[in-house]
Amino acid sequence: MAQTIIKKPVISEKSISQGAVSKYTFWVDSGASKPVIADAVSKLFKVTVREVNIINQQGKLKQFKRIAAKRSNRKKAIVTLKAGDRIGLFEENKS
Template identity: 55%
Template sequence: MRNPRDIIKRPVISERSMGLLEENKYTFYVDPKANKLEIKHAIQELFNVTVVNVNTMNVKGKTKRVGRFVGKTPNRKKAIVTLKEGDKIEVFEGV
């Protein structure tokens, strides 16, 4: 297994992800090559919680334009992690 800090990149702070906190679901950007089992073990090891379910999605990068120059934002992988009832991740509680 890889290092958990290489798998979990950063939390997603958005209006939708904050709404999911009420259902005990947390959203993270993860390594695009990580599978659901690796994500589950990384979250459990980093935050000492019990993961019930992991849903993943690949987010395609958008095309951006500045004047005549065209670029693209990077592709990302997002994971929505459902925790056992009663478990919380303290990183999100202050937001």
């Protein structure tokens, strides 16, 4: 069930730099709550979650030729881990 809650990590310059202070960002299921997200991250990555912040991102209006369409709404979770815990997905390669 944890794989259905956590959709994928947000890989951006900002999210990678936040990994240095044990904050990791994920796209999550739109119906997931903070305790469910914390439980899913701790089970998937074997880490201790200290805090979860949620951002609901509204879908943008886009126009394709003469047809106006709206992208889907998404939910982003910023997960803060206990000091010393790391998730390997977000480590920068310095080679």
